Amino acid sequence: MNHSKRYTFHDIKSCNMCGSSTLHHKILGKRMNRHQGMFPSKKTAITTSICKCDACGLIYSNPQPIPYDIQDHYGIPPESYWTPEYFVVSDGYFAGEINRFKSLANFKPGMKVLDIGAGLGKGIIAMNKAGFDAYGFEPSEPFYKRAIEQMGMNPEKFKLGMLEDMEYTENYFDFVSFGAVLEHLYDPGASIIKAMRWLKPGGYMHIEVPSSDWLVNKLINFIYRITGTDYVANLSPMHEPFHLHEFGLQSFKKHAASYNYEVAFHEYYVCLTYLPRIINVFIIPYMKMTDTGMQLSIWLRKKV
Numbered sequence: 161m162n163h164s165k166r167y168t169f170h171d172i173k174s175c176n177m178c179g180s181s182t183l184h185h186k187i188l189g190k191r192m193n194r195h196q197g198m199f200p201s202k203k204t205a206i207t208t209s210i211c212k213c214d215a216c217g218l219i220y221s222n223p224q225p226i227p228y229d230i231q232d233h234y235g236i237p238p239e240s241y242w243t244p245e246y247f248v249v250s251d252g253y254f255a256g257e258i259n260r261f262k263s264l265a266n267f268k269p270g271m272k273v274l275d276i277g278a279g280l281g282k283g284i285i286a287m288n289k290a291g292f293d294a295y296g297f298e299p300s301e302p303f304y305k306r307a308i309e310q311m312g313m314n315p316e317k318f319k320l321g322m323l324e325d326m327e328y329t330e331n332y333f334d335f336v337s338f339g340a341v342l343e344h345l346y347d348p349g350a351s352i353i354k355a356m357r358w359l360k361p362g363g364y365m366h367i368e369v370p371s372s373d374w375l376v377n378k379l380i381n382f383i384y385r386i387t388g389t390d391y392v393a394n395l396s397p398m399h400e401p402f403h404l405h406e407f408g409l410q411s412f413k414k415h416a417a418s419y420n421y422e423v424a425f426h427e428y429y430v431c432l433t434y435l436p437r438i439i440n441v442f443i444i445p446y447m448k449m450t451d452t453g454m455q456l457s458i459w460l461r462k463k464v
Contacts (some may be wrong), residue, residue, distance in 0.1 A: 163348050163460065168225075168226050169208075169223035169224065169225055170224050170226050170228065170346070171222060171223045171225055172211075172220060172222045172223070172224065172358045174289065175213040175216060175218055175220075176218065176220065176347050176348050176349050176350075176405070177216050177218045177348060177349045177407070177412070177413065177414065177415045178213060178214070178216040178410075178414040178415060179216045179220070179349075180213060180214070180215040180216070180282075180370075181223065182213075182260075183213065184214065184462040185211045185212060185213050185214055186211065186214060186313060187210070187211050187325075187393060187419065188211065188212055188219070188392045189207075189210055189381070189384070189390045189391050189392035189394075190207040190208070190209060190210065190390055190392065191207060191208060191210045191221065191392060191394065192200060192205035192206070192207050192393050192454075193205050193206045193208075193225075193391075195206070195296070196391060196393070196396075198383070199389075200384075200389060200391040201389050201391070207391075208221045208222065208223060208224070208225070209221070209222050210222075210225075210392050210394050210395055211412075212372070213421060215370045215410075215414065216408055216410040216411040216413075216414045216415075217365070217407070217408025217410050217411055218372065218375070218405060218406070218407060218408060218411045219372045219394050219395065219405065219407075219410075220395075220404060220405050220406075221395055221404055224346060224402075224404050225347065225402055231341060235280075237257070237384075240377045242300055246280075247280065247310060247311070249282045249286060249311075249394075250312060252280055253283075254282070254283045254286035254287065254290075255286070255288045257337065257366055258286065258287065259284075259288045259312075260366070260459065261335055261364060261366070261427070261460040262377075264364055264459060264461075265334065265335070265362075265363075265364055267291075269291040269329060269388070270291070270292075270293050271291075271292055271293065271296045271334040271335060272293045272294075272295070272332060272333045272334050272335070273287050273292045273293070273295070273333060273334065273335040273336070273337065274294075274295050274328065274333045274335070274337070274338065274355075274358060274411060275287070275294065275295070275296035275297075275337045275339070276295075276296070276297065276323060276335045276336065276338050276339070276341055277298060277299065277323075277338065277339055277341035277344075278296030278297060278298045278307070278318065279298055279300075279303050279307070279309050279339075280306055280307045280310075281296060281298075281305055281307040281311045281313040281318060282311070283296070283337060284296045284313065284318065285311065291301070292335070294316050294317070294335075295317045295328075296313075296317070296319075297318065297319040297320065297321055297323075297326055298318070298319075298320060298375040299321060299322050299323075300337055301320065301399055303447075304320040307450075312334055313363045319360075319363050321347065322352075322423065323354065323355070324350055324351075327376065327437065328358045329358070329360070330357050330358060331357075331358075331360045331361065332358055332359075333359050333360060333363060334359075334360055334363045334364075335364055335365075335366070335393045336355050336356075336358060336359050336363070336364075336365040336366070337365075337366045338365065338366065338367040338368070339366075339367075340357070340368050340369070340455075341367075341374065342367055342369050342405070342407070343369050343370050343405050343406065344403065344404060345404070346404065348407075349415050351416065352365070352367075352460070353407075354361055354418070354423075356419065356421055356460075356462055359462045360462070361462055361463065361464040362461070362463075363461070363462050364424065364459055364460065364461055364462075365421070365459070365460040365461075365462070366457070366458075366459050366460075367403065367406045367412075367457075367458050367460065368429075368455055368456070368457045368458075369405070369406070369455070369456050369457075369458075370403060370405075370406045370407065370455060370456070371386070371406060371407065371408070371428060371452070371453065371454060371455060371456040372393075372394075372406040372408045372450070373405055373408060373452050374406070374452060374453065374454045375443065375446070375447050375450070375453075376433050376434065376435065376443075376454070377392070377393045377394050377454035378452075380392075380393035381393055381394070387411075387437070394406055400451050407456055409423075409426060409456065409458070410457075412426075412458055412460065416460065420458045420462060420463045421462045421463060422460070422461050422463060423458060423460060424459045424460060424461040426456065426457065426458040426459065428447075428451045428452070428453040428455065428457070429453050429454060429455040429457060429459050430444055430447050430448055430454065431453060431454040431455055432452035432454070433447075433454075447462070
């Protein structure tokens with residue numbers, strides 16, 4: 161794309177998960193639209209405020225950047241992210257999610273699954289191999305084209321577009337997978353509600369999101385405070401495609417209380433810490449013990 165990237169900004173008036181007013185939400189600090197490092201005050205960048213909902217723990221940027229062209233968000237070719245090995249679907253790819261679904265549900269071959277934000281379609285390939293009838297869609301044109309041309313996706317089951325523009329038959333899918341998608345969406349609560357309509361009663365939705373309780377962010381924020389800066393580490397990356405939210409478990413529990421689903425299972429993944437190895441020796445076991453890892457993996461069940 162040769163044109164300059166342009167963004168407008170949208171003020172958030174209420175929490176996009178529990179609906180509480182943002183007037184009394186806590187302002188955690190500022191976040192740059194670039195890598196900040198340990199001395200962000202010495203760098204020049206666009207900043208936005210990072211806030212935390214006092215009712216459900218959702219962390220969000222306010223205002224939020226909205227691109228004039230959605231491909232400014234998602235139009236980066238996958239080759240710029242990944243090596244050629246990324247295009248290979250390994251035998252164990254998506255196995256954790258598939259096995260978890262089968263442990264929660266009465267799996268039968270041919271169950272229908274929808275992969276939201278399917279990328280190159282690797283999850284779809286893995287789920288088809290596991291006996292599902294898999295569908296999906298992807299907002300990035302470069303990823304969509306590679307999925308069709310290189311990965312052999314069926315264009316009748318694999319669509320290009322945003323969740324807000326998608327339509328599927330209600331009560332059609334047994335399983336809906338969001339993967340690492342919800343943190344990029346401007347209204348995650350509304351996105352869950354829409355996708356729930358496509359899910360059969362008793363069906364399951366899997367979502368993986370950045371946790372608002374990640375210990376590493378809290379440690380970096382503490383260092384920022386004692387060194388006299390008002391920046392925070394939350395919502396990294398704040399560059400295309402932006403992370404707009406970090407989620408607490410209560411974000412889903414409070415949202416579920418107002419809509420027809422329940423939290424069926426959740427766990428936290430430690431993932432990378434980006435800290436020196438000597439610190440990891442102590443901090444990784446602590447994060448596992450205290451559920452303060454980077455990612456929250458949550459399974460939602462649509463009520464019958």
